[in-house]
Amino acid sequence: MGDLVKSAVTAPVPKLFILGGLIFLGIAVVGRIRDKIDPGKWGRVASAVLGLILVVAGLRMQRGATTSRGRPPAQLKGPTIQLREPIMLEPAEGAVLANHPRQTTLRWTPVPGAASYSVKIEYCESSGCQDATARSLKLVTGLTSTFYTFDFVGAVPGRWRVWAVGADGRESPKPRFREFRYTR
Numbered sequence: 001m002g003d004l005v006k007s008a009v010t011a012p013v014p015k016l017f018i019l020g021g022l023i024f025l026g027i028a029v030v031g032r033i034r035d036k037i038d039p040g041k042w043g044r045v046a047s048a049v050l051g052l053i054l055v056v057a058g059l060r061m062q063r064g065a066t067t068s069r070g071r072p073p074a075q076l077k078g079p080t081i082q083l084r085e086p087i088m089l090e091p092a093e094g095a096v097l098a099n100h101p102r103q104t105t106l107r108w109t110p111v112p113g114a115a116s117y118s119v120k121i122e123y124c125e126s127s128g129c130q131d132a133t134a135r136s137l138k139l140v141t142g143l144t145s146t147f148y149t150f151d152f153v154g155a156v157p158g159r160w161r162v163w164a165v166g167a168d169g170r171e172s173p174k175p176r177f178r179e180f181r182y183t184r
């Protein structure tokens with residue numbers, strides 16, 4: 001009897017509901033049990049209703065422990081970290097660069113919790129950078145350092161931005177583009 005009580009105390013709640021519902025349904029079907037339980041006509045009806053409610057509730061609780069596709073829900077690993085956007089350092093907004101070859105190094109501050117960084121670089125028409133006329137030059141992902149060096153395309157304006165990526169794939173907010181210009 002002690003083992004039965006111990007297993008009932010440690011059993012998951014949905015299984016207890018189902019087991020209790022089956023017991024009440026058994027009473028409703030069998031009726032009198034060895035002259036010890038005699039529920040009568042209305043007692044059997046009430047036992048059947050209560051049994052059905054408990055079984056359905058237990059099954060719904062048990063089904064709620066899985067997703068709609070039958071898999072357990074993803075478990076969160078600790079608190080969710082909201083990544084902040086990196087502070088872009090170099091080249092500064094509006095920087096005019098004249099080096100040739102046009103080797104350009106982008107630098108930014110590290111972000112706590114970032115597993116990597118992504119950088120987007122665009123070049124623009126000589127009149128300036130607008131969203132409609134900017135052309136993608138590079139999208140670099142998986143960077144683990146806080147700088148990136150590349151060769152720029154020509155004596156035209158360019159722009160760049162960087163964002164942090166967490167180990168779970170979530171991205172920080174993307175800052176607005178920072179513009180620079182090569183003169184030769």
